[in-house]
Each structure stands twice: as C-alpha cells, then as structure tokens.
Amino acid sequence: MDERQALTVFAALSQETRLRILRMLVVAGPEGLAAGAIAEKVEVSASNVSFHLKELERAGLVTARRDARSIIYSAEYDVLSGLIRFLMEDCCSGRPEICAPVISAATCCTPVKGAAL
Amino acid sequence: MDERQALTVFAALSQETRLRILRMLVVAGPEGLAAGAIAEKVEVSASNVSFHLKELERAGLVTARRDARSIIYSAEYDVLSGLIRFLMEDCCSGRPEICAPVISAATCCTPVKGAAL
DNA sequence: TCCATATTTCAATAATCCTATGAATATCGA
C-alpha cells in the first residue's frame, strides 16, 4: 500500500455510515451482504448507501458481485492488512516492546503464543 | 475505543500532512520529535503543522510535552492498537483463517510463531 | 412483453474541511 491509497482508505473510514458498513461487512465475512440488506441495517436511503459503497469500493475496502437482482458486497481483508502494515512500517526501530500492544490488538480470535505483552 | 473516537482517528489520518507526521512519530518512538523538527521534515509552515498536530492530539494519536522552548510530540501506540481492535471486532466469527493475514500484518518487527498464513 | 424488485446515477443544496496569514503567548539567555 502506498500513501495515496492509505489516504483514500482513511478518508473512506472517516464517515459514520461508511465505517458502520465496513464493520458490518468485516463481521459478515467473505459471503458478504446485499446492498439492500446493508441499507436496511444502517437505516439510510438506498441511494445514499450506494454512494457510500462506491466510496468504499474506490478505496479498495470492499468488492461487489452480482447475484440475481442483488449486488453483494464483501470486505477486502487484504486492504485492511495493508493499511496496518503501512501505518506500522519501521514502527519500533528494533525495540519490539514498543509495538507489541499493537500486535496483540490484531490477534482478534486467534490468540498467538509469543505475541502477548 | 468507541465509534466516535474511531471516526475522529480516521478523519485525522485522512490528511496527507497529518498521515506523514504520524508515521514519522511512529518511527521516532517514545522519545518523539519537536514541533519545529516536524515542520522542517514535512516542509509545511509552523502554524500549519501546529494546526495538524492539534488535530492529531484531539484524536488521541499523539501527546505533547514541553521541553524548554520546544514542544515534543510522540505517537500514542495504544490508540493505534485500539483502532485495529475496533476495526476487527468479531471479524471472523470463529473462522480464524479469514483474518490471519491481518494478524500477520501487525507483526512488524517481531515475527510470531503461529501467526503466519 | 410487462411489471415489480434491486440498485445506481444525476443534479442541486447544504455542510464541512484545508490552508494561509498575522497576531498572540511562552520560554530562554543577556
């Protein structure tokens, strides 16, 4: 990830509706959610959700695929990884204890030996 | 971290100068950098850097301390951890393989056994 | 083909943010 994409990603996530949508899709997993279902959950008009989904797509955070009449959106986990990597680049200049808490923050559901504080 | 703070943090990082400053401070470590040194490195006027530093401080991403005539800023690693945690909350609903790449992205300088793909 | 469903596109308004400028504040050394 380069600086330009990171800026686009951060801008995409700095809007309430979009942040909610992305978190929803992160929880939903690879199967994703239809645009209509998303609009219903976040209680925003269809056209507004469409606008925000397009922004998320432009940032690379989600991808869309058509399924019959619905368009299904799902989170792009790789871009999230890239974002974290970009942010923490050269983070601790050889002093692992500085960024250990950040590492442990990312061990969501798979506590990893050696990553603890 | 709650949604409000996450939004503030993302907004803070969606601006080129601020993103550069934060990355600079992440690399600098706990010792931090003086406002003047930051202004020089990012090639922006002192007052503009001050404005952006205040935004980063408001988001909790940096803290300031005075040292003689200088004000030293340093990154708040905890807030970065919190941000990642917030973003990945309930991420894979029991399927660790989904978010494993995200975990490995955060293992900056301390490759951790078991976190690999 | 015709209609209903699902979603996007467009245009206009409203709201927000960035940057530059100059004045103001705080610290240090003579």
Added chain:
DNA sequence: TCGATATTCATAGGATTATTGAAATATGGA
C-alpha cells in the same frame, strides 16, 4: 526586563464532501 526563538490562536476564502429525491438501468417472473 528585553529581544529572540518556538509555538499557538483566530479569521476567512476556497475547495471538497454529504444528502436528498427523482429518473435511469438491470434482473427475474407472469
């Protein structure tokens, strides 16, 4: 205390972004 250095505060303009509602596109079934 005075001048020099370091940083912050306040204002305003110009640019970007969000929201709304109506019209347009695409799909599936009768």
